[in-house]
Amino acid sequence: MRRGAFGRTLLGMDADEIPDEVLARRAALLDRAAFRVIVDRHGPALYRYARRMLDDPQDTEDCVQEAFAAAWTSLPQFAGRSSLRTWLFAITAHKVRSSQRRRTRTALPLPFVADDEVDRHAVDPERSAEGTDLLEALNAALRELPPGPRSAWLLREVEGLSYEQIAEVSGTTTSTVRGQLHRARGHLVQRMEAWR
Amino acid sequence: MNGEQLLTQATRSLREHTDAGWVALRDDVVAAAVKAFRPSAPVRGRLPGGELWVASAVLVSRVRVAVAGVPDAAALRITCTTTADDELDRLTVELVALYGTPLVPLAAEVRRAAAATVARTLGLADPPLDRVRVDVSVQDVTPDARLL
Numbered sequence: 236m237r238r239g240a241f242g243r244t245l246l247g248m249d250a251d252e253i254p255d256e257v258l259a260r261r262a263a264l265l266d267r268a269a270f271r272v273i274v275d276r277h278g279p280a281l282y283r284y285a286r287r288m289l290d291d292p293q294d295t296e297d298c299v300q301e302a303f304a305a306a307w308t309s310l311p312q313f314a315g316r317s318s319l320r321t322w323l324f325a326i327t328a329h330k331v332r333s334s335q336r337r338r339t340r341t342a343l344p345l346p347f348v349a350d351d352e353v354d355r356h357a358v359d360p361e362r363s364a365e366g367t368d369l370l371e372a373l374n375a376a377l378r379e380l381p382p383g384p385r386s387a388w389l390l391r392e393v394e395g396l397s398y399e400q401i402a403e404v405s406g407t408t409t410s411t412v413r414g415q416l417h418r419a420r421g422h423l424v425q426r427m428e429a430w431r
Numbered sequence: 432m433n434g435e436q437l438l439t440q441a442t443r444s445l446r447e448h449t450d451a452g453w454v455a456l457r458d459d460v461v462a463a464a465v466k467a468f469r470p471s472a473p474v475r476g477r478l479p480g481g482e483l484w485v486a487s488a489v490l491v492s493r494v495r496v497a498v499a500g501v502p503d504a505a506a507l508r509i510t511c512t513t514t515a516d517d518e519l520d521r522l523t524v525e526l527v528a529l530y531g532t533p534l535v536p537l538a539a540e541v542r543r544a545a546a547a548t549v550a551r552t553l554g555l556a557d558p559p560l561d562r563v564r565v566d567v568s569v570q571d572v573t574p575d576a577r578l579l
Contacts, residue, residue, distance in 0.1 A: 257505075257578055264506060265492035267465050274461050282453035283445070292452050299453075303460050304467040311469070370448065373441035392442050420438075427441065428434030 251276075255319040263310040270310075274303060277320060281327045284389050287377050288331045298334050302327040317403060321396065325404045328386065335382060369430075376426035380419055387412050388419035475517040476553035483554055487511040490552055494524065497548040501540050503529040505579040507570055509545075521564045522549055527571040529579060538567040 250272045258276075261269035281302060286295045305326050313322060377385055386405060390396040391412075398409040405412065432440070469488050476483035491509045498506045508525040524545050528537055546563045549555065555563060573579070 252577065254577060260505075260507060261495075264495040264509060265469075265488060266495065267461075270465060271461050274457065274464070278457060278460060279449045279453050282450055282456070283448065286450050286452065295452060296456055299456065300460055300463055303464040307464040308467045308469050369437065369441045370444045373438070373445060393446050423438050424434040426434075427437040431432065431434065431437055 256315060259310060259313055259315070259319045262307070263313060270307060273306075273319070273323075277323050278303070280320075280394055281323060284324065284386075284394060285327055285331055287374065287389055288328075288382065288386060289334055290378055294334050294338070298327065298330045302330045305330070317400070321400045321403060324390065324394070324396065324400075328404050331386075332382075372427065372430040373423070376423050376430075379426070380422055383407075383411075384415040384419035384422070387415035388423070391416055472511070472513055473517055474511060474513055474519050474553065476555070478554055484517075485552055487513070490519075490522075490549065493548050493552050494522065494545045497544040498524060498526075498541055501537070501544055503532040503579070504537055504541060519549065519553065519563070521566060522546075523566045523568060525568045525570045527573055527579060528569050529576060530572045530574040532572075534569055538569060542567050 253269075253272065255273070255276070258269045258273050262273060278299070282295065282299050285298045285302075286292070289295050289298060302323070306323060309326075313319070317325070377389070380388070383405070387401055390401045390404060391398070396404065398412050401412045402409045471486045471488035471491075473484045474487050474490055476485050490511055494509050495506050498504070498509075504526050506524055507527050508523075510523045510525075511519060512521040512523070514520045522545060524541055526538070526541060528534060542565045545567075546565045549563045549565065553563075
């Protein structure tokens with residue numbers, strides 16, 4: 236054994252190898268180094284999710300900052316009933332919804348165009364080819380989805396959460412999640428087809 | 432490629448994508464989060480010329496570091512119980528131990544390390560360490576050293 240930045244690390248064990256449950260337990264006991272590993276491990280995904288849900292860099296920063304601060308203070312109460320990753324997504328999704336509510340109170344919402352009303356030529360292929368790539372086309376298509384289907388699709392297809400985990404994160408049921416995913420996929424396929 | 436194939440490819444790109452905004456934010460996130468206040472009860476300590484108060488979260492953090500120095504065990508939870516006068520009544524260290532480790536000597540070592548840390552932190556080194564009540568509870572054993 237050797238002592239390291241984490242109070243205890245195993246000889247030859249990289250921080251990446253330490254399981255989430257161990258990191259959560261150590262961070263709950265005020266181990267800042269363990270918390271730093273949690274942030275490095277899950278931060279990119281939480282930011283990626285929040286960025287596409289909020290579509291504003293400043294709101295995303297605030298949301299992710301607040302989510303991790305909430306996680307730090309709440310870790311002593313984290314009982315491990317769900318995985319650390321799901322728990323962190325639940326906190327972040329809650330912050331996202333709060334941010335969206337604040338935005339709704341202070342600004343006019345962007346209109347959502349339902350699937351059957353989508354102008355298939357609104358995403359100009361030439362313009363996309365010039366200034367953006369496939370990823371940008373996907374981001375643009377995601378922006379057209381309402382928050383529920385957008386969140387469900389991101390959590391399932393990009394972050395790999397199960398239907399049950401998504402329902403837990405979103406505070407809804409698996410059948411609602413299934414419906415949201417169906418709607419999101421249909422819309423996104425249609426938009427990518429138009430982009431082509 | 433049709434729309435479905437394009438979506439599959441774009442999804443794969445997004446899955447592997449790290450936003451530049453995250454890279455810029457990462458250090459700030461850690462610094463700001465660990466400054467967030469964790470409410471915890473005060474514990475009364477002793478100073479030669481006055482009173483000393485230590486947040487129980489600070490005491491727990493120091494005991495965690497001390498327990499981390501004991502091989503083949505790790506703290507699962509550390510809890511402080513205080514009297515109505517905020518004196519430390521009891522400190523409980525719940526452990527996970529490596530499978531096969533003799534538990535009695537292990538618990539004794541954890542107790543010694545925790546008690547010494549409590550005494551140092553609260554200024555109790557004189558009077559004797561016996562005044563610090565430390566309970567050790569082995570809650571789990573694991574054959575996997577990564578889980579310590």
